[in-house]
Amino acid sequence: MSAFAIFVEGQTELIFVERLLFEMLGYQDLRIERETQHGGLYHEIGFRGAPPGNVCHNVLLVNCACDGKVLSAIEERANKLRNAGYDRILGLRDIYPAPSDELEEIYELTANRLVSMPLPCKLVIAVREIEAWFIADTEHFLRYNSLLPSAFIQQKIGVDVAQRDVEQIPHPAELLRKIYNLVGGTYGKKLKEAHRVVNILNYEYLYLEAPDSVPALKKFVDELDVAMWKSPL
Amino acid sequence: MQLKNIEYKQYEGDKREWTVEPASFGKINLIVGKNASGKTRILNVMAGLARILAGKQQVLFDSGDFKATLVTPKGKSFVYEISMQNNLVNRECLSCGDNQYLIREGSGPGKIKTEPKGEMVDFQIKPNQLAIFLKRDSLQYPFLEEIAAWAESTEHYEFATLFGPNSIGSPGVLVSMDQIKDSEKPLSRDFKHREMLQLLVAVAINKFSDPFKKSILADMNQVGYDLEDMGVGVLSDIKMIPPPFGIWVKERDLQCNTEQNQMSLGMFRALSAVIRMNLPEFTNAPSAVFLDDVGEGLDFERSVGLIKTLIEKAEKGGFQLFMTSNDRFVMNEVPLKYWSVIIRMGSLVKVKNYENSRDEFNKFEKLGLNNFDYFVANSSRT
Numbered sequence: 181m182s183a184f185a186i187f188v189e190g191q192t193e194l195i196f197v198e199r200l201l202f203e204m205l206g207y208q209d210l211r212i213e214r215e216t217q218h219g220g221l222y223h224e225i226g227f228r229g230a231p232p233g234n235v236c237h238n239v240l241l242v243n244c245a246c247d248g249k250v251l252s253a254i255e256e257r258a259n260k261l262r263n264a265g266y267d268r269i270l271g272l273r274d275i276y277p278a279p280s281d282e283l284e285e286i287y288e289l290t291a292n293r294l295v296s297m298p299l300p301c302k303l304v305i306a307v308r309e310i311e312a313w314f315i316a317d318t319e320h321f322l323r324y325n326s327l328l329p330s331a332f333i334q335q336k337i338g339v340d341v342a343q344r345d346v347e348q349i350p351h352p353a354e355l356l357r358k359i360y361n362l363v364g365g366t367y368g369k370k371l372k373e374a375h376r377v378v379n380i381l382n383y384e385y386l387y388l389e390a391p392d393s394v395p396a397l398k399k400f401v402d403e404l405d406v407a408m409w410k411s412p413l
Numbered sequence: 414m415q416l417k418n419i420e421y422k423q424y425e426g427d428k429r430e431w432t433v434e435p436a437s438f439g440k441i442n443l444i445v446g447k448n449a450s451g452k453t454r455i456l457n458v459m460a461g462l463a464r465i466l467a468g469k470q471q472v473l474f475d476s477g478d479f480k481a482t483l484v485t486p487k488g489k490s491f492v493y494e495i496s497m498q499n500n501l502v503n504r505e506c507l508s509c510g511d512n513q514y515l516i517r518e519g520s521g522p523g524k525i526k527t528e529p530k531g532e533m534v535d536f537q538i539k540p541n542q543l544a545i546f547l548k549r550d551s552l553q554y555p556f557l558e559e560i561a562a563w564a565e566s567t568e569h570y571e572f573a574t575l576f577g578p579n580s581i582g583s584p585g586v587l588v589s590m591d592q593i594k595d596s597e598k599p600l601s602r603d604f605k606h607r608e609m610l611q612l613l614v615a616v617a618i619n620k621f622s623d624p625f626k627k628s629i630l631a632d633m634n635q636v637g638y639d640l641e642d643m644g645v646g647v648l649s650d651i652k653m654i655p656p657p658f659g660i661w662v663k664e665r666d667l668q669c670n671t672e673q674n675q676m677s678l679g680m681f682r683a684l685s686a687v688i689r690m691n692l693p694e695f696t697n698a699p700s701a702v703f704l705d706d707v708g709e710g711l712d713f714e715r716s717v718g719l720i721k722t723l724i725e726k727a728e729k730g731g732f733q734l735f736m737t738s739n740d741r742f743v744m745n746e747v748p749l750k751y752w753s754v755i756i757r758m759g760s761l762v763k764v765k766n767y768e769n770s771r772d773e774f775n776k777f778e779k780l781g782l783n784n785f786d787y788f789v790a791n792s793s794r795t
Contacts, residue, residue, distance in 0.1 A: 219713030220741060252783040273781050286779045293780065 184268040184407040185240040185261050187250045191216075192374040193272055193310050194243040196381075198228060201239060203383035204404070209236040216243040217253065237408055240266065249273075251290060254301055262299040268407045271303035272310070272400060276351065280307055304400045311352035311367075313397050314377055316390045318342050323380040325363040336362050346394055414563040414700055415440065415733050417490065418482035421458045425478070433458060435480075436753065436764035441727055443747040444737040444764075446755030447792050451762045452737040453705050455755065456569075459735065460703045465495075466564035468546040473500045483560060491560060493545065501540040507556070514556055517544055527553050566700035570689065572682055573709040610685055611658050611673070613692065615645040621695045628694065632687045632726075636718035638680060639665045648672050660684070679711045683719055690726040701733040708743040716742035724751075744785045749774050752784070754791050765791060 188194050198212055211229045215222045222242065229235070240261070244253045250273040258269060275286060283305060294301040306313065314320065318341045321328040330342040337358055349355055356377070357367040367373050391398035421433040433455055446452045462479050464470045478496045485491070489509060496503040505523065507515035513533070517523025520540045524533040525548055538547050551558045617625050626643060633640050642663040647656040651674060659673040662684065673681060686704070693699055707723070708716040720743055727734035738744065744752075752774070753766040767774055777787050 249781050249783045251781050252786050255782075255786070275781075278779065282779055286781070289776065289780050 181236055181238075182268075182408050182410075183238040183240075183266045184270060185242065185257070185266050187242045187244055187253050187257075187269065187271045189244055189250055189273050190246055190369075191243055191371060192369075192378075193306075194241060195371075195374055195378050196310060196313075197272065198241055199378050199381075200383055200386065201237075201404070202229065204387060205237055205408070210239065211235045211237070212239045212241050214241050214243070217245045222257075251293065251303060254303070255293070255297070258297045258299060258301060267299060269297070269299060269301040270403050270407055271301070272306060273303065274306045274309045276308045280347070283307065302403050302406075304403055305396060306400070307347040307396045308349060309352040311356050312346040312349055313386065313390070313394060314356060314381060315341055315344075315349065315352055316346045316394050316397065317381050317385055319382060319385070320377070320380050321359060324360065324365065324377070327363050328359065333359055333362065347396060414486070414559060415484050416459060416481060416563075416701060417484045418480075419455075419459055419462070420480040421455075422478040423474075424476045427476075429476075431760045431762070433762045434764065437766070437768035438733075438735070438753065439751065439767070440733055441724055441751045442733075442735045442753055442766075443743070443751050444735065444753045444755060445739060445744055445788050445792065446737075446757070447739060450755045450757045450792065452739070452755050455762065455764070456703050456705050456735060456737050459701075460567065460569040463564040463567040463569075463701070465543060466493075466545060466560060467567075468543075468561075473497050473502065473541060473543070475500060483563060485559060491556070493560065495543070495545075502543065505544055507545060507560075509556075514554075515544055515548075525554060526556075528555055563700045566697070567703065568689070568699045568701075569703040569705075570686075571705045572686065573706040610688060611645050611660050614643075614660050614688055615658065617688075617692060617695060618644060625691065625695055628691050629684075629687055632691065632722050633662075633684060635722050636683050636687065637715045638662075638683065641665045646672075648674055650674070679715060682710055683715055686719060687722065690723060690730070693726070693730040693732060698730050699732045701735065702727070704734070704736045707736040707738050708740045709738075711742075713742045716740060717746045720746045739788075741785045744788055745783050747784070749778055749784055749787065752787070754788065756792065 186197055188197055194214065194216075198214070201210060201212065207229050209230065211227060211232060213227045214225045216225050217223075225243075242253060242257075244250050250271040254269050254271050261269060275283065278286075286305060290303050294303060318330055321330070321333065321341070330340065334340045339355065339359075341359075346352065353367065360367050367377065386397065387401055391401050416438060418435060418437050419433065420435040423429070423431045425432075431451075431454070433451075436455075444452050444455060458479070461470070461474070461477075462481055465473065474497045476498055478494075480492065480494045483491045483493065491507060491509050491514075494504065494506040496505075501520075502517070503519060505515065505517045506513075512526075513524075514526045515523065517536075522535045522537045523544055525536055525544065526533055536544065536548065538544055545557060545560065548554055549557050549561055629643060630640050640662045643661065645658055645660055648659040649672065651657055661670040661672045662676070662680075663670050671680075676684070686707075690702070704723070708719060711719060723734065723736070724747070736743075736747075750767050753764050756763045756765060765773075774787075
């Protein structure tokens with residue numbers, strides 16, 4: 181049995197991570213309690229999955245909602261979470277709009293702070309934006325709209341999504357918006373737009389194959405494995 | 414003109430000694446620090462300097478050594494130094510680079526540069542008077558005019574006290590129709606009743622009509638108050654003769670007006686701040702606004718909304734903004750590049766900001782922590 185907390189930056193990350201966990205573990209063995217931060221306070225926004233009791237994995241999923249930064253939230257809550265029986269904390273943030281070449285320095289600075297936490301804490305940086313991971317599942321564009329094969333996207337906006345290193349995309353959310361725009365769709369911060377994308381992603385691919393070519397995603401799923409099974413699979 | 418640097422010393426060698434190490438400031442500044450660290454005091458030092466330069470303070474300070482750098486829009490840096498003791502001037506000096514514009518020591522005669530010849534000529538004034546104010550002459554000493562204009566155009570408010578209903582809404586403070594009709598006088602900074610917000614609003618509505626009201630309502634909306642109208646009128650539930658005037662607002666979800674004595678303290682402070690920050694767009698813009706304890710008494714959403722509005726107003730209005738706060742919501746909302754952290758070690762006050770600690774600020778920002786965490790880590794070195 182595991183009990184761990186995941187702190188994410190926004191609602192897109194929250195619904196993506198929630199779906200990823202359920203795809204990995206199923207609804208019988210997992211219970212996710214969700215919270216969102218507003219004005220420095222954490223509000224419960226309901227639970228998903230198995231009822232409380234004999235579940236294998238209890239996850240607290242916290243949306244820091246932009247104005248509450250992930251690292252601050254982890255530092256603020258670490259003691260209480262340890263006292264409440266959680267054995268690990270995982271954070272997920274991005275660095276947009278800061279340049280990617282600062283990534284290693286940020287990892288180092290962050291690790292130096294997290295080492296003093298009262299329970300194991302790790303923070304994963306989805307490099308530019310989490311939407312880069314969505315783009316890595318290039319087949320999802322066809323599931324979004326059958327008129328969106330990679331060749332068509334390349335022809336229209338000059339980007340070969342199949343070949344591109346997604347971590348090098350400067351503004352992944354904007355690229356996603358441009359691609360969906362080709363067929364009259366859009367992508368922004370609205371919940372329904374995030375749900376639409378998250379619902380058509382191939383999680384088997386994102387968990388098993390995409391990490392080979394997307395280092396940040398590999399770090400994240402490895403940390404999830406450690407949190408659930410105490411070691412990477 | 415912008416106040417770029419300030420350095421201050423008071424009661425040197427005395428138990429009461431208090432020193433502010435040289436500190437630089439930008440266009441928008443949030444001064445943060447723990448209680449009793451000296452936030453308000455440093456704001457008072459800057460506002461006090463403006464007051465004496467503008468001749469608004471009749472009696473000089475008992476003790477105080479100022480060194481201030483004022484930069485003109487063309488980038489010319491004037492350094493003004495004044496040393497006062499027992500309400501008398503010990504030394505007064507104005508320079509720009511290597512050029513001396515004004516110098517006087519003790520009670521002896523001073524020298525001032527005349528334009529356009531550039532000669533230093535002698536002058537003698539009383540030691541309880543400031544030459545920079547007394548020698549104003551736009552033909553002979555035009556450089557003094559620029560500095561005086563800056564000083565006269567500063568405004569100093571205490572969000573938590575002066576913005577309270579008691580300061581402006583006391584029933585004894587009445588507004589006459591003559592004052593409202595004489596629209597120029599109350600809007601000028603020298604007007605002695607300028608602190609009476611209801612008078613300012615009445616005059617501004619009378620003079621600028623709907624655009625002024627719409628601007629206030631739009632800003633209040635951004636702060637988080639859904640208002641559909643506002644104005645000034647008789648306060649209906651204060652029975653006095655003659656009846657007192659006050660501000661009222663119409664909240665969209667209420668059927669009646671909310672008069673200023675019925676407003677929550679938070680709403681009133683926010684409304685006061687918004688009104689004062691809107692006036693520059695319609696009248697003459699201030700050079701600098703000193704706003705103490707901003708956000709005090711407001712909830713999270715209103716604090717955040719107010720800060721956004723104030724920064725927008727300062728950027729749009731072109732004035733320098735100095736705010737103090739130790740409010741977590743305010744701190745998290747204001748970018749670190751605008752921060753000045755006050756660190757007091759006994760009687761010595763240091764200011765840490767982007768100007769002198771850029772690398773440290775940048776490194777912190779990379780961590781992705783709340784700004785408030787920087788305050789927690791850096792404000793405790795007392």
